[in-house]
Amino acid sequence: MKEPKPPSSKITPDNAAELLKKSDKKFIKLFEHGSLEVEYYKPEIVDEQQPHERDEVYVVISGTGFFVNGETRHPFKPGQVLFVPAGVIHRFEDFTEDFATWVFFYGPKGGER
Structure with missing residues (x-):
């Protein structure tokens, strides 16, 4: 299934949540530019995610x-910025039902030096 795209260049938590509801995933890619990928x-x-090949930042x-x-x-709480180097085991635990986060992947596979 092709992922729905956000309207124009305006990405908000509300429209990201709506797009996610239309998919069958727990995340949705919303934007790409160069090595940057933005997900909701x-x-x-x-949280069943595994270590990723690139550095990432959660907001x-x-x-x-x-x-x-x-x-x-x-x-963690709303507004916090969390950095995870490429290849590091990480996950969210004991989170509330309303938990949602932006994810920013960037840089080369293996992470930046």
Whole structure:
């Protein structure tokens, strides 16, 4: 199934959530430019993601819970920026039902030096 695209260049949490509802995934890619990819991610109950090949930044839109990043686990809340280097095990745990986050992938496979 081809992913729906956001209207023009305006990407908001509301229109991202609507596009995600039309897909069969827990995330949706909304924008690409060069090495940058912007996604909207809203897991349900359990975050099953695996380590990624590129560096990434999360910006929490809504919800609270705990974020595991390598060997650390700490609480998160809306507005927080979370960085994960390429290849590092990470996941969101014990998050509220309203949890959603922006995801920004960038740089080469293997991460930036």
